[in-house]
Amino acid sequence: MKKGRISCKRAALLLLAASLLAFATGCGRDPSKETDAQLGLNAQQSAGRQIFQERCAACHYAYSSSGLKGPGLKKLFRKKFLPSGLPANDRFVEQTVVSGRGMMPAQGDALSQQRLDDLMSYLHTL
Ligand code: HEC
Structure with a gap:
């Protein structure tokens, strides 16, 4: 006892x-x-977070590696490779957002260059 x-x-x-x-x-x-x-977050990053909520959050968690409809994006740019195996850099992430990938719909028509830049600056904070 x-x-x-x-x-x-x-x-x-x-x-x-x-x-x-x-x-x-x-x-x-x-x-x-x-x-x-x-x-x-600075003003641009916080504008980007807003865009993420509108256009990405339904399919991706920003602060978790667990998948939703698409892979979790936690530490996206702090890893060497994207889930697809492509290098984790601006070029391939922008390409994914603009043109889509697999089941992910293309978003190029819906985002101005400014909004894309804002979104990218937010993704770099993850
Ligand atoms: C309708 C659901 C959906 C939406 C909305 C969506 N995604 Fe995706 N995303 C996916 C799926 C599914 C994949 C996995 C694609 C594959 O590799 O087949 C993916 C993959 C990715 C990848 C990894 C690419 C790679 O090379 O591995 C990134 C980064 C990404 N999405 C970012 C975003 C961002 C940023 C947004 C908002 C602009 C967004 N996604 C909106 C479903 C979505």
Whole structure:
């Protein structure tokens, strides 16, 4: 009985330490629920986030690697390769957005160059 009480206390301490660590390192926060200001987005990036919500969010999570209809886009440009295996750079991401890829519809007609640039600047913050 006594042994049980001690390990329970230890477990509680471990849990406390783990949650403090998670808090300190900012893990466990959900960027999708944060405001543009909390994310530190500039005006262009926040315009891009708006476009993402309108045109991409139905199929892609911005802050998760889990797939929705398309692959999650978390850390899109911080990885070497896109899910398709193409290099993760502006050229191929723009090409995907403008011309579509597989089941992803082309968006070129719906986006002006300005809106495309705004969107790209936001995607670079992921
Ligand atoms: C109707 C659903 C849908 C919408 C809307 C959509 N996508 Fe996609 N997206 C997909 C699917 C499905 C794939 C996987 C395509 C494949 O490789 O076959 C994909 C793939 C991608 C990829 C990976 C490309 C690669 O080379 O691996 C990127 C980046 C991407 N989408 C960005 C976007 C952005 C940015 C938007 C908004 C402008 C958007 N998508 C809108 C469904 C969608």
